[in-house]
Amino acid sequence: MTKVIAIHSFKGGTGKTTLTANIAATLATHSRVGVMDLDLSGPGLHVIFGLKKGEIKATLSDIFLGEAEPAETIVDLSQKFDLKKGGLFFCPASNKIEDMLRLLKSGLEVSVFKDTIQKVGDQCKLDYIIVDTHPGVENDTVLAMGCCDALVLVSRVDQQDLFGTAVMVMLAETFEKPTFLALNMVPPGVRIKDAVKVGKDLAVLFKSHFLAAFEFQIDVINNLSRSVFVLDNPNSNFAKKVSEAVENLERELAGMSAQQSSL
Numbered sequence: 001m002t003k004v005i006a007i008h009s010f011k012g013g014t015g016k017t018t019l020t021a022n023i024a025a026t027l028a029t030h031s032r033v034g035v036m037d038l039d040l041s042g043p044g045l046h047v048i049f050g051l052k053k054g055e056i057k058a059t060l061s062d063i064f065l066g067e068a069e070p071a072e073t074i075v076d077l078s079q080k081f082d083l084k085k086g087g088l089f090f091c092p093a094s095n096k097i098e099d100m101l102r103l104l105k106s107g108l109e110v111s112v113f114k115d116t117i118q119k120v121g122d123q124c125k126l127d128y129i130i131v132d133t134h135p136g137v138e139n140d141t142v143l144a145m146g147c148c149d150a151l152v153l154v155s156r157v158d159q160q161d162l163f164g165t166a167v168m169v170m171l172a173e174t175f176e177k178p179t180f181l182a183l184n185m186v187p188p189g190v191r192i193k194d195a196v197k198v199g200k201d202l203a204v205l206f207k208s209h210f211l212a213a214f215e216f217q218i219d220v221i222n223n224l225s226r227s228v229f230v231l232d233n234p235n236s237n238f239a240k241k242v243s244e245a246v247e248n249l250e251r252e253l254a255g256m257s258a259q260q261s262s263l
């Protein structure tokens with residue numbers, strides 16, 4: 001069965017889209033991975049994945065507007081990224097302002113998103129679907145939380161972000177969804193081992209799982225979201241950290257599935 005992982009944060013600009021693309025690409029070196037851009041009012045993944053206009057036939061926004069079928073939205077990126085053992089399949093959001101405004105008026109149906117996940121997962125035989133979301137508590141947040149198996153909460157080690165992350169953990173609890181805490185953009189003035197300790201302590205406090213602490217990497221920001229960083233820089237420190245986080249996530253999710261099936 002396809003495992004659905006939503007990536008979220010309370011505050012904006014914490015690195016959700018960057019981590020979604022890099023985690024998905026890392027997983028896709030050995031698994032079949034779908035990526036959905038559910039940041040319907042501020043999509044960005046199509047930029048990182050380097051999609052050209054003609055490559056997008058339909059979007060998730062079209063599905064919510066009742067104007068496309070899930071299969072029509074899938075863009076197979078496996079060849080482009082040379083993923084021989086796994087696969088990467090992307091469902092983009094529309095970047096047309098009129099679609100965003102129409103969606104704001106029409107709202108989002110949980111049943112439509114569940115059906116989309118099911119159909120895309122089945123058609124592409126996916127092991128995972130990773131969903132990138134809009135920050136804060138919005139319609140799409142609730143939608144992603146309701147439909148996912150696990151939620152990765154991305155936070156900076158900043159008091160505003162961390163307080164907001166506690167709010168998101170509480171919301172996830174009401175949906176009975178397990179959460180993973182990822183600290184991102186740890187500034188050069190904070191030692192990484194101190195950030196890891198903060199992350200682990202908070203995970204205990206929040207009844208969450210600590211996933212990883214990623215340093216602020218100048219080469220990541222200098223990439224200007226022009227590509228999937230780990231694919232272009234497989235030997236970088238960031239790629240190593242993303243691989244460790246992916247291994248951790250896979251291990252924890254497998255443990256949770258084993259626990260559920262033994263109940």
Ligand SMILES: Nc1ncnc2c1ncn2[C@@H]1O[C@H](COP(=O)(O)OP(=O)(O)OP(=O)(O)O)[C@@H](O)[C@H]1O
Nearest residue numbers: 012013014015016017018135185215216217220221
């Ligand atoms: N570990 C990191 N080190 C340096 N720069 C990073 C890191 N992670 C992300 N960035 C940069 O931070 C910026 C914001 O990242 P991104 O767009 O992924 O955030 P976001 O949470 O998706 O934002 P939004 O809430 O607007 O959707 C980008 O320029 C990205 O390259």
Ligand SMILES: [Mg+2]
Nearest residue numbers: 016017039044
């Ligand atoms: Mg984003």
